[in-house]
Amino acid sequence: MIIAETRDIVTCLALRRTVFIEEQGVSEADELDDLDQAATHLLATLDGRPVGCARLLTDGGTGKIGRVCVLAEARGTGLGAALIRAAIGHFAAGGQVDVVKLGAQTHALAFYEKLGFSAYGPIYDDAGIPHRDMALTL
Template identity: 45%
Template sequence: MSHADAHDLDVRVVRTDEQYDDALDVRYAVFVDEQDVPEDLEVDEHEDESVHFVAYRDGDPVGAARLREKDDTTAKVERVAVLREYRGEGYGRAIMREVEAVAAARGYDRVALHAQTHAAPFYDRLDYERVGEEFEEAGIPHVTMEKALESEGGPAGE
């Protein structure tokens, strides 16, 4: 990591309306304003069932993500975003670490995501593997990526 390590960043599971609004502000800035994703695609029918994350630096929201169940063993990571001026500081990695920890704590064995192809090298560095062919989502090229999660403990009963 670079000079701005995870200790500069406060990654939280969203528990209040204010935190959710902060997460949405980051997502809108990145996806709607910067990447021209339509608003109705950015906020979808999965908001209520998702666990949302917001990352603060010095009290300001700078990153966000959400996590939801894909199936009994796999959680899907979505809407991973870091404001443009804070990229390259290790914040995306810190957010993903927290998201993965929550997924593991909830009993999931794997996480999957649809990475924008330009961001795939970021996920490569986090030990995600590409699955299948490139596809388009919201007019942006994506690739499915997956990662096996480390178990928080040994087999049940230990």
Template identity: 50%
Template sequence: MSGAETVQVVLGSWDELAERAAPIRFRVFVDEQGVPMEMELDEFDPLSCHALALLGEHVVGTGRLLPDGHIGRMAVDAEWRGQGVGAALLGALIDEAGRRHVSVLALSAQTHALGFYTRFGFVPVGSEYEEAGLPHQAMERRLVAD
């Protein structure tokens, strides 16, 4: 990212953000990683708080926070990885969880991303497992009450 480009994260409902969030999820999970299309959109989307990472009006990442404190569907377009987009998304979702008084955040990390989540205070829980044909690790982070 150049100095002139700043990632903005907007939060909203699935009704508000689906049209812009779904395409990036399909690009990353279905097209790039081979997740079956029927698994990508689910019954939790309408219940979740969604985040979009924007550079101007261009969507470069997305993620969601479920009502039970699970963070998921973190996806960043390939050309923007390693440039702070995922950090901006995760930070916004953690902040939102705090506003919602979530005490424990949980996520299912693809194992290649363990270091990323560890930097945000998430710790592995249990053993590695397979989800949608990809190796994953459950992780949790306790939030400190204000």
């Protein structure tokens, strides 16, 4: 598996469409926004095929990991954890971020906790899916 920064937003959007819109039933209006052009995108490939991605944004000293998705066929392979570790590494290497945040679907809280994130605040609805905010101090 290879995880690298990419400018291929079209491929990332196609992965997100498959996972979020087609699989999870998120509306296109909720999935698409105007932040993709300003973001750093990580693309995960397995045997040369795109299978996952994440979108990274920075706001002052806070890094935000979002739009994390892995195709069903690649789940359970460790790729998702590697994608999150790469995102954390990206923020740590930049030297300007001291906390990394994300909004986790509640079924994935334990996954992110194993990677060092802590949940805070109440459960909230995002695009019809229960979420909770999480943070990791660098």
